[in-house]
Amino acid sequence: MNIWRTISSPHMALLAAVSASYLALGASTSAELLVGNTSPYSGPASGYATVGKGLAAYFDMINAKGGVGGHTIKFVSYDDSYSPPKTVEQVRRLVESDEVAVILGLLGTPTNAAVQKYLNERKVPQLFSVAASGRFANPGKYPWTMGWIPTIVLEAKIFGRYILETKPNAKIGMLYQNDDIGRDALEALKSALGPRASEMIVSAQKYEVTDPTIDSQIVTMKAAGADVFYNSATVKFAAQAIKTAHATGWKPLHLLTSISANINTVLKPAGIDASKDIVSAFYVKEPSDPQWANDPAMVEYRDWMKKYYASGDPENLFNVISYSVGQSFRAVLEACGDDVSRTNIMAKAAALNNVELPMLLPGIKLKTSKTDYFPIQQLQLGKFDGERWALFGQVITDETEDVSGKE
Structure with missing residues (x-):
């Protein structure tokens, strides 16, 4: 028997409304x-x-x-x-x-x-x-x-503080994707650097996800005299940036966004020699890192x-x-x-x-x-030693004062 036919019209309307409200909340019926x-x-x-x-x-x-x-x-x-x-x-x-x-x-x-x-x-x-x-x-x-x-904001703030504590007179070049996340990273870096941001960031270069390469952006940052490179690019462009920087002889302190800190998909395609000494931030165990093998x-x-x-x-x-x-x-x-x-x-x-x-x-x-x-809301810094990410310092939160760590 269809239960809906055994209920009077007013009651049926009420039950239907209750049922619709219940389902709207995503309640499981099975x-x-x-x-x-x-x-x-x-x-x-x-x-x-x-x-x-x-x-x-x-x-x-x-x-x-x-x-x-x-x-x-x-x-x-x-x-x-x-x-x-x-x-x-x-x-x-x-x-x-x-x-x-x-x-x-x-x-x-x-x-x-x-x-x-x-x-x-x-x-x-x-x-x-x-x-x-x-x-x-x-x-x-x-x-x-x-x-x-x-968030990219947390990461950029931590990198900004790391720069201030380890290389206070840095000239920074930044590569970022031309969208909300890239612009968030740039603004967070500026915020972390404080009043010195305008003098420290000598070149901020954006790219589109449809661009074939980012070679010209790398050349521009190098020409601007940047000795710190904040590589906030996604996987494809991050690898290109590492490879191009190495090929042009540019050897800045290289900070790599965590979403691209993968040995097999970014560092190896870019070149192990080109990737050595890059610093990144971590929150999960990197699967291609030998330290986690067992x-x-x-x-x-x-x-x-x-x-x-x-x-x-x-x-x-x-x-x-x-x-x-x-x-x-x-x-x-x-x-x-x-x-x-x-x-x-x-x-x-x-x-x-x-x-x-x-x-x-x-x-x-x-x-x-x-x-x-x-x-x-926590990250830990690591430096690529040519084989693995050597983690250093403490686990950093947004409130942590010292982010320089002790390698």
């Missing part, structure tokens, strides 16, 4: 939880498609082990080609047609920004975005959006890759990130218990209390609150 995502499976940023593929592989493992709290995960991911208009189209499809409970691990600043207002208006969690802009940690304005990776967490990660994502590259840092984002979401679901409504998912994401993940560096933990949407 043991299956729908999780949505878009990734650049095509286009100029398709190298980052591994984030979506890695999340799918992580949930395959979770489901094979019985799910979380009695819920299996149905992971639905569409191609957005790293195009904000397409991201909007696909996210609307996920929310309005697929009726996902949450958007998880969406890659990129422009793509996340394009759907941020929409998801907050619909009260759909935009959780653990793989984007380093600080705009995804503003609970006052966007209470349904939370990033995951440390680490139990790394062994477990590689076993997961081999069994559930055999076509992926275990050395790719973004597979560590997708694996860790999946683990972070699992921690949220475990805290949710039986209530996996959108409201409770977001509430538990905003109440992480020093959560340790196996692939985070020792001493770095996830911590959030209703007023703090920065899950990771």
Whole structure:
């Protein structure tokens, strides 16, 4: 019997309204939880498609082990080609047609920004975005959006303080992507340098994601007399910059953004000799770094890759990130218990209390609150010695005074 036909019209209307409201909150009506995502499976940023593929592989493992709290995960991911208009189209499809409970691990600043207002208006969690802009940690304005990776602002502030403490008379050249995240990095560096920023930054060079090379920008920074190079570029351009700087004989103190600090995908293509002595910042264990070869967490990660994502590259840092984002979401679901409504998912994401993940560096933990949407606010500096990243100094937080470390 159809229960809707046994209820009088006024009561049916009331029940329908309650049901619609309940579903709008993303409440689970079965043991299956729908999780949505878009990734650049095509286009100029398709190298980052591994984030979506890695999340799918992580949930395959979770489901094979019985799910979380009695819920299996149905992971639905569409191609957005790293195009904000397409991201909007696909996210609307996920929310309005697929009726996902949450958007998880969406890659990129422009793509996340394009759907941020929409998801907050619909009260759909935009959780653990793989984007380093600080705009995804503003609970006052966007209470349904939370990033995951440390922000470019934190990183740039730490690099700025490092420069002041180790090379106070530096002349700085900076390479950055011409978008919100790149401009955030530049402004954060200026802020960290304080009143001396205008004299210390002698050349700030931007590039477009569609540019074929950044050779001219490197030549310009060298010609400006820069003896510090803040390389805030993404993987492809970071490698080009390292290689070109070396080829032109430019030997500055080279600071490399953490998103490009991968030995196999950046340093080796650029050249090991060219990469020696580069300094970067870290929060996860770098998979191609020999110091972690026998680490139990790394062994477990590689076993997961081999069994559930055999076509992926275990050395790719973004597979560590997708694996860790999946683990972070699992921690949220475990805290949710039986209530996996959108409201409770977001509430538990905003109440992480020093959560340790196996692939985070020792001493770095996830911590959030209703007023703090920065899950990771700690970094550790490391210098590439030609074989591995030699970590030095203490784990640095935004409040740490001395960031120079002792090598």
